[in-house]
Amino acid sequence: MSTERTTHLARNALTTGRSWTARAAPLRRWRGAAVASAALTLAVSAIAAPPLPPQDVRVFDVPLDAGGAIGVKWTVPVDAPAGSIATFVIRRSMTDAERSSNRLDQRKTAYETELARLTAEGVAPESAKTQATMFAQQKVPTPAEGAAQEPGWIDVSEVPASAVAGSDGVALVKGLDPEQSFQFLVVSRGPDGSGAASAPTAQVRGAPGLFMGKRSFLLGWIIFICGAVIAYILLARSGRPMKIRRIAALEAVDEAVGRATEMGRPVLFIPGIQDMDNVQTIAGITVLARVAKTVAEYDATIEVPTARSLAMQAAREAVQASYMQAGRSESFNPDAISYITDEQFGFVAYVGGRMVREKPAACFYMGCFYAESLILAETGNSIGAIQIAGTAESSQLPFFVAACDYTLIGEEFFAASAYLSGEPDQIGSIKGQDIGKALAIAVVIVASVCLAVAAVVEASGSGIAIGIAAESVVAFLRMALTS
């Protein structure tokens, strides 16, 4: 029996003094019926009045985003009885793909149900499958091209009525396809699960803004760090002396090349196994340019096997320029910089064989390496070469540290080119990078202290204000760093 009818009948019973559960009867039965109707009336009044649909539903595009978010506003019905609305459910229309998928799911369910029924009746499997397929297609037909279709709705958000302040509710719907148009409606849902829906809005499509607002903090960090780098470069250009600590691996470059010259053996330089789109390869080639200049000055030979064609080209240009700068352009041999293969272990097999046969006196591994790093380093060790490695692959650093004479760890490798050039501009950029590091250290310390304080306050139960302040700082840092 519907709620409206129940309410009506209860009201009737009160006013007429007669219950619909019994006709006019002897006093005893009438009294019992009256008690029953009164109890029913009490029970009915305890059930919330049916919810009224939201009014004036309107949509707006969320600014400063990529176009995947739309805001929905609605007005809470003024004459809605108190407690009649528990939540507001926001729904959006399905896309064509979603409707098609929905149809497929319904068809699959119909197929499986019919197949089970036919199989239970003893129909042959092949025939049952065919009949079930036809049944499913008839039950859930594909709509004709251009025919109007039921929009279909998906619940995308739910806002508790208690969270709606004032007369207007608002919700943001995210994750929408900016290329698709959607309709929205809002449903008032009562505590008993009944609902009343508003009229759907017109079709609306999210428009991409000119800037991603949620990445403001990230832009801020980039501007700060890049600004620090540029500031120190300008300071260095103005003549301010910049001092950076000695890096043993880079001080040893001259020693390594000198050793190769004395022994009459070549220098082997490997700029990693990745392509030019990897910043480690670029850093490796900038170091190659410096090392090649030293090799040219010492009149030694250098070999540069590469695992990528573009890296080979870039390495060739860099080495040629270095030889020209050293005034030894006639000594440059382009075939010394050659492409071997893209395949990781094919490359290391070549290089390993070359090392064992040619026995270079100095080996430089500067770039992005993976599993082959240990094979290269151990082979170099076995031939007695002096080895200097540098990579930003933290998984390979332990192998280089264990097997090489000198290792540039992470940022030392990126600083190598600047360090070797000795130019004020480049040294200034290393100092600027240190500002970024100081900031990172400060954030880690502040966040750790605040988390510790919050934990202590929570455990001890005192100093609530300090605890709240500490948690606020942590929340702010989390938002600023993860946007």
Next chain:
Amino acid sequence: MKRLIPLWIAAIAGFTVIASNFIPPAMGMSDLVTEMFSVLAAVAYVLGAASIAKVHLSKLSARRPGWGYSIVTLFCFTATLVVGLLKVAVPPGPRSPDLAFSGSYSEPGGALWWIYEYAISPITATLFALLAFYVASAAFRAFRAKNLEAALLLGTAFIILLGRTAAGGYLTGWFPEEISGLRLENFSIYIMQVFNTAGNRAIIIGIALGVAATSLRILLGIDRSYLGSGD
């Protein structure tokens, strides 16, 4: 001009990729730049192949030491190229069984598939397996307790090596529940989650800053040595 145009290309491409993270209408340009790089890299394969041919043919003609290997290299290179391009012995694809070349170049049963399955796969797996021997020799040579830090490293290595196998369970599985954290398998995970993670995070932050500074130097044209400019 030879240096200026590449500098401008690098700067425009780099700043486009950065800007595309913040400006929604420009988001597709980042993909465009990446696709352009992919096209360049594909064309560069021709340069690489030419380099291989030139180097090995000159070695062969001059009969330099190791010229036999050059014959093998050139033969394998040419054979794989021909077999792949001509789809040698590739069976027809299931959708068009009547058409001779309808199968994919890597269709099982084809010559290229055979080279992959019976030559490349076992060889690469074997070379990767060589690492086990190299690790053993590196461990023997490098792990010496010369000082306190080296001794700590040594101890950690023991815990991880044993904790990541059933040996850890046999050695310390009898520890009571109260000190189950000291069982090798649990302790090794603790070391990975706390000490290793802290160290790795520090290295990652340093690397990220190094990448940012290096990229800025390259985009602003301060560091041009990768271009062969000699600066």
Next chain:
Amino acid sequence: MGLAVAVPILLQSRFPEKPTAIAKHAFDTINDLPDGSRVLLAFDFDPASEPELGPMASSLTRHAAMRGYKMYFITLWPFGTQMLTDKIREVILADFPQLVEGTDWVNLGFQAGNEAIMTQAKSDFKRTFPRDVRGIAVAQIPMMDEIRTTRDFACLIAVSAGYPGGKEWVQYVVTPERGSATPLKAVVGCTGVQTPQLFPYYPGQLDGLIGAIKGAAEYETLVNAEAERRTPGAPVPAKYLEAVRRMGPQMVAHVLMVSLIVLGNVIYFVGRRRGVNA
């Protein structure tokens, strides 16, 4: 070292594996997905890492198939296509023949482009993978109807040997969605050397981490226990005991390395004392 690895293999030694909390978390993440969930399986490894990653790829595929999820296979490594084909043949075609290609699973194959493919898939998955390995356009594949972006998947399962791999998936696909209402769950399986690199992302960005053959053996044990629960008494095929089997040589090899380290230190200290005495 050769003997250390060969002897356990020849003796077919197997040692019990007790799953750790991390393996259990990875297992529960996948097991607790709603029925019919869409999972993206990215197998970014090649034959070189197959001995370490192959068994975990098999177990993950088997787990997803057992739970009845819709499986979407992709790879960003050129040699990964063969790995995909092998795992699909070994697991799905062999043990789950009732699953239909195009409806229950699809192999979308390899796409070149590394992180660019990941960022593109995040916004337009169908444009990134326009065809499956059979050459059929994704518009004609029923289970691709509901896929628009990576957000339409319930879980990403990435098995990776290097670059591009788990770390890039976390950086470019998982982390940007982490603050959203329905973040993409991610379980990554990786080689031993990569595991320390991925630990910082667990459990903040990763919902599961299966590290090296040890993690694979633990995960395999959990999946086999689940299979036993579903079909009690059914024998476990040898292919689903590979990770456990490979832990035998791993254990002996590790013990050998510990012995070598101890021997090396003994030689070092003896030599140092002789040098001092001399």
